[in-house]
Amino acid sequence: xxxxxxxxxxxLVLGQTVDTNSxxxxxxxxxxxxxxAAHATVPDDQTSIESAIQAAAGRSDLLIVSGGLGPxxxxxxxxxxxxVLGRPLxxxxxxxxxxEAFFAQRRRPMPQSNRVQAMIPAGARILExxxxxxxxxxxxxxxxxxxxxxxxxxxxxxxxxxxxFERQIAPHIAxxxxxxxxxxxxxxxxxxxxxxxxxxLEELMDRRRNPSVGTTVSDGQVSLRINARFEDRAxxxxxxxxxxxxxxxxxxxxxxxxxxxxxPGVIGDLLLASQFTVATAESCTGGLLAKMITxxxxxxxxxxxxxxxxxxxxxxxxxxxxxxxxxxxxxxxxPVAIAMADGARQRGGATFALSITGIAGPDGGSPQKPxxxxxxxxxxxNPTVATTYNFPGDRESIRDRSAKMALTLLRYQILxxxxxx
Amino acid sequence: xxxxxxxxxxxLVLGQTVDTNSxxxxxxxxxxxxxxAAHATVPDDQTSIESAIQAAAGRSDLLIVSGGLGPxxxxxxxxxxxxVLGRPLxxxxxxxxxxEAFFAQRRRPMPQSNRVQAMIPAGARILExxxxxxxxxxxxxxxxxxxxxxxxxxxxxxxxxxxxFERQIAPHIAxxxxxxxxxxxxxxxxxxxxxxxxxxLEELMDRRRNPSVGTTVSDGQVSLRINARFEDRAxxxxxxxxxxxxxxxxxxxxxxxxxxxxxPGVIGDLLLASQFTVATAESCTGGLLAKMITxxxxxxxxxxxxxxxxxxxxxxxxxxxxxxxxxxxxxxxxPVAIAMADGARQRGGATFALSITGIAGPDGGSPQKPxxxxxxxxxxxNPTVATTYNFPGDRESIRDRSAKMALTLLRYQILxxxxxx
Numbered sequence: 019x020x021x022x023x024x025x026x027x028x029x030l031v032l033g034q035t036v037d038t039n040s041x042x043x044x045x046x047x048x049x050x051x052x053x054x055a056a057h058a059t060v061p062d063d064q065t066s067i068e069s070a071i072q073a074a075a076g077r078s079d080l081l082i083v084s085g086g087l088g089p090x091x092x093x094x095x096x097x098x099x100x101x102v103l104g105r106p107l108x109x110x111x112x113x114x115x116x117x118e119a120f121f122a123q124r125r126r127p128m129p130q131s132n133r134v135q136a137m138i139p140a141g142a143r144i145l146e147x148x149x150x151x152x153x154x155x156x157x158x159x160x161x162x163x164x165x166x167x168x169x170x171x172x173x174x175x176x177x178x179x180x181x182x183f184e185r186q187i188a189p190h191i192a193x194x195x196x197x198x199x200x201x202x203x204x205x206x207x208x209x210x211x212x213x214x215x216x217x218x219l220e221e222l223m224d225r226r227r228n229p230s231v232g233t234t235v236s237d238g239q240v241s242l243r244i245n246a247r248f249e250d251r252a253x254x255x256x257x258x259x260x261x262x263x264x265x266x267x268x269x270x271x272x273x274x275x276x277x278x279x280x281x282p283g284v285i286g287d288l289l290l291a292s293q294f295t296v297a298t299a300e301s302c303t304g305g306l307l308a309k310m311i312t313x314x315x316x317x318x319x320x321x322x323x324x325x326x327x328x329x330x331x332x333x334x335x336x337x338x339x340x341x342x343x344x345x346x347x348x349x350x351x352x353p354v355a356i357a358m359a360d361g362a363r364q365r366g367g368a369t370f371a372l373s374i375t376g377i378a379g380p381d382g383g384s385p386q387k388p389x390x391x392x393x394x395x396x397x398x399x400n401p402t403v404a405t406t407y408n409f410p411g412d413r414e415s416i417r418d419r420s421a422k423m424a425l426t427l428l429r430y431q432i433l434x435x436x437x438x439x
Numbered sequence: 440x441x442x443x444x445x446x447x448x449x450x451l452v453l454g455q456t457v458d459t460n461s462x463x464x465x466x467x468x469x470x471x472x473x474x475x476a477a478h479a480t481v482p483d484d485q486t487s488i489e490s491a492i493q494a495a496a497g498r499s500d501l502l503i504v505s506g507g508l509g510p511x512x513x514x515x516x517x518x519x520x521x522x523v524l525g526r527p528l529x530x531x532x533x534x535x536x537x538x539e540a541f542f543a544q545r546r547r548p549m550p551q552s553n554r555v556q557a558m559i560p561a562g563a564r565i566l567e568x569x570x571x572x573x574x575x576x577x578x579x580x581x582x583x584x585x586x587x588x589x590x591x592x593x594x595x596x597x598x599x600x601x602x603x604f605e606r607q608i609a610p611h612i613a614x615x616x617x618x619x620x621x622x623x624x625x626x627x628x629x630x631x632x633x634x635x636x637x638x639x640l641e642e643l644m645d646r647r648r649n650p651s652v653g654t655t656v657s658d659g660q661v662s663l664r665i666n667a668r669f670e671d672r673a674x675x676x677x678x679x680x681x682x683x684x685x686x687x688x689x690x691x692x693x694x695x696x697x698x699x700x701x702x703p704g705v706i707g708d709l710l711l712a713s714q715f716t717v718a719t720a721e722s723c724t725g726g727l728l729a730k731m732i733t734x735x736x737x738x739x740x741x742x743x744x745x746x747x748x749x750x751x752x753x754x755x756x757x758x759x760x761x762x763x764x765x766x767x768x769x770x771x772x773x774p775v776a777i778a779m780a781d782g783a784r785q786r787g788g789a790t791f792a793l794s795i796t797g798i799a800g801p802d803g804g805s806p807q808k809p810x811x812x813x814x815x816x817x818x819x820x821n822p823t824v825a826t827t828y829n830f831p832g833d834r835e836s837i838r839d840r841s842a843k844m845a846l847t848l849l850r851y852q853i854l855x856x857x858x859x860x
Contacts, residue, residue: 031475033466038457040480045454054452055487057480059461066476073494202455211572213510213550223512232483232513234450235596243450298726298747304733305719305726308747312725315801315834323753326719326729326745328738336744380736388544408545411570413736415598 019052019194022074025059026067026085026095027174039084039179046183050191051198051247052080062086067098075102075159075167080191082183085174087152089131095171096155100139103159107137113144113153120151145170145186150178154186198247201254203262205242207272208281208426209439215240218268222261229261238419239281242269271435274426282310282317285425288432289320296428297366298324299337299358301349301375302392307421323366327358333375337361350375350387355395355404363397370398370431372424376407378416392420396427407439440473440615443495446480447488447506447516448595460505460600467604470666471612472621473501483507488519496523496580496588501612503604506595508573510552516592517576521560524580528558534565534574541572566591566607571599575607622675624683626663628693629702629847630860636661639689643682650682659840660702692856695847702846703731703738709853710741717849718787719745720758720779722770722796723813728842744787748779754796758782771796771808776816776825784818791819791852793845797828799837813841817848828860 797813
């Protein structure tokens with residue numbers, strides 16, 4: 019069953035509102051094994067709505083149109099739908115009674131404009147709205163020369179839309195029950211680029227594979243989406259689990275978490291489980307690393323102190339970095355990162371300390387140490403070490419990647435593994 | 440000029456990701472007087488992308504395609520675009536050099552798969568990507584029997600997409616600018632809610648007014664968008680300036696900046712102009728305040744040190760907050776905020792010090808001090824003071840509002856005014 023979702027609204031094409039309805043509807047449909055072939059959005063303009071319904075219905079079995087069912091002059095979905103179906107709008111007596119009762123109960127006269135909400139194209143059916151005045155419309159459309167298409171027009175108000183979908187549309191789709199179950203899982207990595215991750219996954223990323231594996235990148239984090247699509251739910255679950263296992267084997271410790279897990283959250287869990295604590299000493303990230311750690315509720319159990327030492331004097335006075343070290347190697351150097359981490363660990367009384375010193379730009383780079391050069395130190399059980407990285411992008415990305423890499427190094431340290439970057 | 444926005448991605452039609460790019464792009468285009476006729480979204484499938492490009496290009500002057508430009512097998516936008524244009528993909532030597540330099544700088548071999556990112560359809564132009572490896576593509580398409588359409592294909596990663604639009608696409612659109620001129624300005628405030636700001640603006644917010652004044656809220660920052668739409672550019676400019684002046688009169692010092700100015704940037708400019716410096720002492724914000732200050736390039740000229748004192752012991756040892764004060768008033772109290780600010784100012788050798796101690800939640804609240812209770816201190820020329828706020832929302836909002844309020848208090852302090860909140 020191929021479905022298309024059409025959203026109606028000036029506020030959407032003007033960019034005043036982000037369309038969250040389409041994503042919600044798509045997720046529901048995907049979970050029921052119903053392919054969503056496309057989303058489309060058009061403004062509150064009858065001709066545009068008509069063309070969009072016509073085009074979408076011609077290539078789908080199921081069309082969900084959301085929005086444009088309100089009582090005002092810019093609500094034109096029912097008129098457009100009637101025009102496409104080639105049928106007149108007729109008053110639905112039962113819904114008109116409903117509407118009148120709704121207003122009577124509120125002791126308000128029904129505005130004349132609401133009357134249109136009881137009108138649906140001849141031959142179509144009402145979808146009851148338990149949360150508002152606009153009913154939905156359920157219509158069959160047989161475009162000449164194409165397959166028949168079932169059209170559901172529903173309100174754009176998310177609460178009304180969701181209730182109507184769950185109670186009145188989902189049962190129809192389940193009953194039509196062709197198609198498969200899609201189960202999904204997401205695995206998260208940090209440290210390697212998208213193409214390096216893809217290289218390790220090799221034929222797992224074959225487009226024709228089922229379960230399929232795709233990659234997405236967000237702020238340097240490369241995630242794998244695994245989608246298993248099968249007729250049978252149990253089979254889908256087994257296949258999802260087995261492909262997950264293959265991805266885990268291919269990527270090993272690069273995977274730090276799955277689904278809604280975050281890097282700071284996973285670090286927090288590891289620290290809690292081992293009863294370790296961490297302190298931070300930051301130069302170029304200016305507090306971002308500590309901010310990420312403390313994004314997690316309850317982080318006070320493993321994080322108590324951090325220093326932001328933006329100047330050389332601060333590195334010396336607050337963390338005990340020797341002036342000679344700064345003079346000899348410069349503030350952005352592995353020896354200074356090591357001294358910062360050692361200083362923070364001693365003064366912080368923590369199991370581990372992370373330090374970051376680098377050039378976030380846009381100024382301050384040199385041929386030897388270009389913008390993006392960042393030294394990250396980690397002090398803990400083993401001898402304190404520091405590594406130099408070259409992060410791409412602008413100031414914001416460089417700072418973001420630096421803090422995430424520091425967390426990633428801590429993760430490998432706690433796991434007792436050496437990081438591959 | 441009619442434009443259409445096409446988004447590519449399995450994650451979008453599967454409902455795993457909400458498409459925020461289309462709304463952002465639409466808002467940019469609308470502000471430039473460019474009507475967006477539709478949004479469309481299709482999966483990572485070459486045939487679907489080709490049909491969608493073909494259909495959209497046939498009825499628009501400008502088509503923006505976002506997503507599908509990555510290096511992996513499921514990135515198919517460039518292939519689809521080449522097929523629609525009927526031209527082969529060719530290596531762009533300059534971008535290939537860029538890519539090779541990018542990997543060489545990181546001392547990593549370039550994965551073979553990245554090579555495809557240097558390929559664009561013959562006759563098309565590269566849009567440089569300053570934040571990633573995928574360049575955009577700028578192509579002219581003349582569909583038979585339809586008007587020519589300019590197609591911009593850009594990455595789906597929001598940061599890369601936005602930079603590329605602002606720097607390389609917006610100027611083209613502005614240059615093409617037919618029809619009425621729309622000149623816009625945005626004024627930013629922080630500290631009062633949207634309805635309080637709207638109340639002060641009174642009839643300036645009348646929907647029929649030209650220039651129009653609208654409010655938007657983003658992370659607690661209430662901004663006014665002023666749009667002046669006139670046939671004549673000089674007239675639009677005069678009207679824009681005069682409405683701006685009326686808004687400034689209505690809101691006074693609440694307005695901290697305009698257009699692309701940010702709160703940390705404005706604070707930085709004020710500190711630089713007065714040759715003042717600032718230090719930070721943070722508890723619940725865990726580094727976020729210092730992170731915001733150091734978001735600004737060159738902030739080392741006015742910010743040298745910050746402390747994150749998440750535990751009581753850290754507040755005592757690092758900032759000299761007396762144990763009795765903590766015992767008597769609790770860590771979240773105005774006396775402790777004052778002691779933290781004083782400690783940071785003395786140890787930081789700065790003109791001003793800001794301190795934040797509060798309950799960011801979700802746990803740790805009490806009837807006397809519910810989640811959202813935050814004390815902010817400021818030490819400087821005058822006697823050190825602290826104020827208690829009750830911020831709404833979740834952990835993330837409470838931390839965000841706390842840091843922004845601290846910056847706002849510093850702004851009023853430097854201006855020599857008393858803050859109205």
